[in-house]
Amino acid sequence: xxKIILLIFLTSCMGLSDSLLTEAVLLVHVPGTKKQRLxxxxxxxxxEAAEKEKEGAELEVERLAKEIHExxxxxxxxxxxxxxxxxxxxxxxxxxxxxxxxxxxxxxxxMIQTGPSPSAFAAQVELDRIxxxxxxxxxxx
Numbered sequence: 001x002x003k004i005i006l007l008i009f010l011t012s013c014m015g016l017s018d019s020l021l022t023e024a025v026l027l028v029h030v031p032g033t034k035k036q037r038l039x040x041x042x043x044x045x046x047x048e049a050a051e052k053e054k055e056g057a058e059l060e061v062e063r064l065a066k067e068i069h070e071x072x073x074x075x076x077x078x079x080x081x082x083x084x085x086x087x088x089x090x091x092x093x094x095x096x097x098x099x100x101x102x103x104x105x106x107x108x109x110x111m112i113q114t115g116p117s118p119s120a121f122a123a124q125v126e127l128d129r130i131x132x133x134x135x136x137x138x139x140x141x
Contacts, residue, residue: 029077066117069111069119069123072111072120073111073122073123073126076098076101076107076108076126076130077126079101079104080101080126080129080130080133083100083101083133084133085128087133087136089135090137093126097133097134097137098134098137098138100130100133100137101130101133101134104126104130105127105131108123108124108126108127108130109123109127111123112124114128
């Protein structure tokens with residue numbers, strides 16, 4: 001408060017121009033300005049750290065999604081392989097092929113829809129195998 005009164009007194013006595021008055025006002029507020037600048041710098045650093053953490057988390061999500069797709073594909077492959085080995089034992093008249101691997105087909109379809117990736121291509125291959133089996137059983141009826 002004392003600084004402001006002193007500033008007003010000096011400007012009235014010396015007849016300072018507008019630019020000098022502005023500079024004088026800025027000099028009076030330097031401590032607050034430094035605090036604000038420090039606060040901005042600190043917030044910018046926190047933002048950078050949060051962005052790096054976000055990027056790391058996104059990479060982890062992508063990696064986990066890839067692992068899940070690979071595990072799902074391995075399971076479907078195993079199930080289809082096992083079914084292909086036992087296909088001669090199945091009586092086509094007592095077997096409803098349209099419901100064969102229904103959940104797996106939906107899962108594979110979702111993988112294909114998520115976009116181009118190695119898992120999407122592998123999902124298409126497995127889906128084709130399942131559809132071929134369904135067709136074979138349907139033709140045997």
